[in-house]
Amino acid sequence: MTEGARDAELGEAARPARYPAIARACFHLDWIFLVFWAIYLLGPDAAGILGWRREGLAYALFSGSFFLIHFVLMSTGIIALFVVIIEIHAERPVRGFRGVIVALGLPIVSFLYFAARFLAQVERWLGR
Numbered sequence: 001m002t003e004g005a006r007d008a009e010l011g012e013a014a015r016p017a018r019y020p021a022i023a024r025a026c027f028h029l030d031w032i033f034l035v036f037w038a039i040y041l042l043g044p045d046a047a048g049i050l051g052w053r054r055e056g057l058a059y060a061l062f063s064g065s066f067f068l069i070h071f072v073l074m075s076t077g078i079i080a081l082f083v084v085i086i087e088i089h090a091e092r093p094v095r096g097f098r099g100v101i102v103a104l105g106l107p108i109v110s111f112l113y114f115a116a117r118f119l120a121q122v123e124r125w126l127g128r
Contacts, residue, residue: 015093022080023096026103029073033106036066070107077103 039062080100087094 017093017095018087019095020080020083020087022076022083023094023100026073026076026080027096027099029069029076030099030102030106033069033073033110036069037110040066070110073103074107077107 077100080096081104084094084097084100088097
């Protein structure tokens with residue numbers, strides 16, 4: 001039996017699942033995003049545990065980087081979602097779908113947190 005005939009006999013089920021590079025990138029960006037959140041929680045918003053304040057170059061660079069990682073994770077997640085959907089539509093086994101969904105969900109939840117926090121701050125400001 002030739003290799004081609006054996007592959008045809010086994011069919012697509014025997015093919016190993018593909019893990020697109022962009023989905024792998026989403027997985028790694030998820031962890032980087034969570035590290036940024038941990039740093040944020042340990043920073044000035046954690047009741048001043050480390051004594052940092054919301055001013056200065058270090059906080060400005062961190063805030064800008066934190067915003068940038070939101071944008072990068074969302075952009076990469078959207079592109080990866082299209083790649084994974086194309087693979088699924090072509091009926092090819094694919095891995096990494098969970099990491100892509102998490103890459104889309106983390107920034108959304110984070111943005112909702114910051115929006116709620118901002119609205120609460122505005123409400124306190126208007127109540128004065």
